[in-house]
Amino acid sequence: MAQFRPAGLSDEDSDSDDYGFYEKPPKSYFHTQQNQRKTVENKLQDAIINGNLKEVEIIVLNDLNDNVNLKLDSGWTTLMHACFHAQDRIVEFLLNKGADANLHADSVTPIMATCSNSSANNDAIYSIITNLLDRNCILNIGDKYGQTPLMRAISSGRVAVVQKLLEKDVNIEMRDQQGWTALFWAVHHNQPEILEMLIAHGARLTEVDRSSRTPSDIALSHDYQNIIEIMNKHLKIDDTEETNKNVYLNQLRSWYDYYPGVKTGEKLDYEGEIPNLLYGMNCERLGPLIDSSTIDLRTFLLMEEDDMIKLGIDMPFERQRLKYGLRNFHLRGWKLNAVAGLYARKVDSYSVLDCLTTLGTHLQQIYVLEATLQYTLREYIKIQNQIKFEPPDSPLIIKMKNAAKKMLTNINSVRREIKNMRSVLTRISKSNPQPADLIRAKSTQEIAMGYITDALVVCSLVIFAYHARGYITNILKK
Incomplete structure (x- = not known):
């Protein structure tokens, strides 16, 4: 039977007696509980800001039931508040009580909160960072904007902290949402000392962000002359090294370089x-x-997550990035120009070194294609149960058929190029001398035969000279 409220009463009347029907607790219960929790968080924040360790201990024990990892109304833990306000003694107390150094709120971790503080004492910040690192806090991770602890430390100008993070082999090439690496952050916040440190650790100078701006463009837009000088100095050095590298690569190399392992069998x-x-x-x-693992290219191209863990790639995001990169590599499309060699050059004559070089590159392409086929077969086996129940005209089946056709086209292109290469080699083999690096060392038998041949030639010359002398003598006597 429907229940109707008597006339004259409204939902807002406080003396309504329908709570029993709807089984609702009094409205004041929620407000009371929420106000109590807010009071605890406010009281805790005041104690942390004032550096009152004793008061924090009492609040944790009595109000938080000794649970240092309890998230408060803001979503932050006690440790995150202590890190943000740079209270190193309170942070040490909480960590010793078992506070989780990686427990986060809204993708912000304790070390991010610490690095965001730009006004606290350097010694206090450094002490907190050291304590968090001792508890294996995660460094190579970004917040919802992609900003890493390293980026936050750079924006706060914490030189010693940046140096500490670099010593921990932090990934300096991670990007935030606008495509900035740590080097972009150092340039944007005018941190020349940190910029030099990043460059010394191999940071890339010519990367671009999502707006196609380089770090040099950022420096010019701010008119940071000291940053511009540092960038120009190192860019000039890099250009010189690249030029020397290109000169080396353009030099004539042995054909053995295109067949790695052929010398050693x-x-x-x-x-x-x-x-x-x-x-x-x-x-x-x-x-x-x-x-250090000495794996070959084929093993690398076929790595799975278990293989990456065995190699020591511990961070999940690094494994995910590597798997994504390998997948994109195997999905790449090969055009005829990618495998074309001497035949596509359309010239009259080729050196033997040209042929050997082109054949070497084709051999590498076949090596890679074989790895891609293995990768495709493995992925097919993983999803064959799903395919088994797909109708013949399903989008998945059609997509896989198209991919197989493209792969066969690529393989046939390589085969066609090999056939053309065979005819080219046959045509030029008679008109080109053997290259110097193809002349093998003589065997002992060949050396001995050479000595015998030389001796026979000398003897023949001596006999010929003797008979010629007698002949000339007889002529003179006459």
């Missing part, structure tokens, strides 16, 4: 290409780690 590995791929994936920080 081992399988081709192409491990020298891995740093280039890491740079393109924005994962070059992993270079030393992968280099």
Whole structure:
């Protein structure tokens, strides 16, 4: 039966007796509880701001039931408040009681809150950072705007903190939402000392943000002359090194360089290409780690998450970035120009070194295509149960068929180029001498035969000279 309120009463009347029907508690209950919690947080903040460690201990024990990781109404924990207000003694107390150094609110971690403080004492900030690092706080992580603890420390001008973070091998190439790296932040906030430190740790100088601006453009827009001088100095050095590098690469190299491992009789590995791929994936920080594992290019291109963990790539976002980069690499489209060689050059004559170089690059492309096929097969096996129940005309099936056709087209392009190369090599093999680096060292038997041949030639010459002398003598006597 429907319930109707008697005439003359409204929902706002405080003497209404319908709470039993709707089973609602008194309205004042929620307000009382919320006001109590606000009072606790306000009281806690006042104690932290004043640096009253004893008062904080009492509030944590009595009001928070000794739960140092309890989130207050603001979403912040007691540790986050203490970090933000740079109360190093209170931070140490909370960490010793088991406060989580990585518990965050709205994507802000305690170390981010600490680095955001630009007015506190440097020693206090440095002490807090050291304590948080000792508790394995996460450094390579951004807030909802992509700003990392390193970026916040730079904006606050904390030189010692930046140096400390760099010693912890922090990723200096992470980007925020506008595409800025740590170097952009140092330029924008006019931090020349920090800028020099970042450059010394290998920060890229010529990156662009989402608005296609370089760090130099940012410095010019602010008219930071000291920053501009530093950038110009290092950019000039980089240009010189790049020029020298290009001169070296343009020099004639041995054909062996295009067949890595052929001298030692081992399988081709192409491990020298891995740093280039890491740079393109924005994962070059992993270079030393992968280099120490001595994996070849094929193993690298087929890495899965378990393999990355075994290599020591501990941070989930780094593994995710690497997996995304590998996927994009295998999904790339190859045009005929990417595999075209001597045939596409349309010239009359080719040197043997030209042929060997082109064949070497094709061999590498076939190596990569084989890895891509293995990657595709593996991913297909992962989703075959899903495909099994798909109708023949489903978008997924059509998409996979189109991808397979493109891959076959790429493979056929390589085969066609190899066939053309074979005919070119046949045509020029008779008219070109053997290159110097293809002449093999003589064997012991060949050396001995050479000595015998030389001896026979000398003997023949001696006999010929003897008979010629006798002949000339007889002529003179006559």
